[in-house]
Amino acid sequence: xxxAARAIVxxxxxxxxxxxxxxxxxxxxTWLRRLAASGELVRVSRGLYRAAGAEPSEHGALVExxxxxxxxxxxxxxxxxxxxxxSEAPHEVWIVIPTRARAPRSDYPRLHVVRASGQAFSHGVExxxxxxxxxxxxxxxxxxxxxxxxxxxxxxxxxLEALRAYLARPKRGAAVDALVKACEADRVLSxxxxxxxxxx
Numbered sequence: 362x363x364x365a366a367r368a369i370v371x372x373x374x375x376x377x378x379x380x381x382x383x384x385x386x387x388x389x390x391t392w393l394r395r396l397a398a399s400g401e402l403v404r405v406s407r408g409l410y411r412a413a414g415a416e417p418s419e420h421g422a423l424v425e426x427x428x429x430x431x432x433x434x435x436x437x438x439x440x441x442x443x444x445x446x447x448s449e450a451p452h453e454v455w456i457v458i459p460t461r462a463r464a465p466r467s468d469y470p471r472l473h474v475v476r477a478s479g480q481a482f483s484h485g486v487e488x489x490x491x492x493x494x495x496x497x498x499x500x501x502x503x504x505x506x507x508x509x510x511x512x513x514x515x516x517x518x519x520x521l522e523a524l525r526a527y528l529a530r531p532k533r534g535a536a537v538d539a540l541v542k543a544c545e546a547d548r549v550l551s552x553x554x555x556x557x558x559x560x561x
Contacts, residue, residue, distance in 0.1 A: 373412040375493035406469035422470040426454040430465040440504040446526040484546035506543035
């Protein structure tokens with residue numbers, strides 16, 4: 362195996378790689394097809410590859426969504442699951458993209474796309490290292506606020522369940538402050554306040 366092939370396989374062992382990543386390092390994109398044909402890599406979806414035998418973690422779909430749509434932020438149902446604010450596992454990865462961004466196409470993972478701009482997009486974004494990839498996820502507080510902002514997408518019952526789970530955690534005072542700021546960024550404080558007052 363050539364040094365380039367070994368380097369690509371080592372890169373793929375740390376997390377999924379895209380054809381764009383390979384080209385950026387000066388290697389031809391044909392390496393991915395060759396390594397997949399030889400069984401060193403596995404094609405996950407169009408333009409996205411993993412090392413053969415590398416098992417995705419429980420957050421594998423989030424990692425692949427972030428690689429597929431680098432500007433996206435993992436949010437709503439997917440962020441609820443990531444933060445342990447729901448017992449339900451979504452069937453698709455929920456992402457938030459800028460309002461004017463082009464809609465991503467992905468055969469895998471399936472994506473549920475919502476759009477935001479300004480503070481509603483940028484507030485409360487955390488970066489988590491998953492499978493060697495920096496994955497952007499909305500914070501717990503921002504996720505709850507987003508559930509109310511996008512309640513027509515996710516459902517008011519889900520938003521209320523998330524709020525109850527969020528408030529059940531320790532450090533309630535700091536949690537409420539963070540939630541109020543997130544609700545202000547999303548412009549939903551007037552919607553959330555009655556529920557918040559009833560639960561606090």
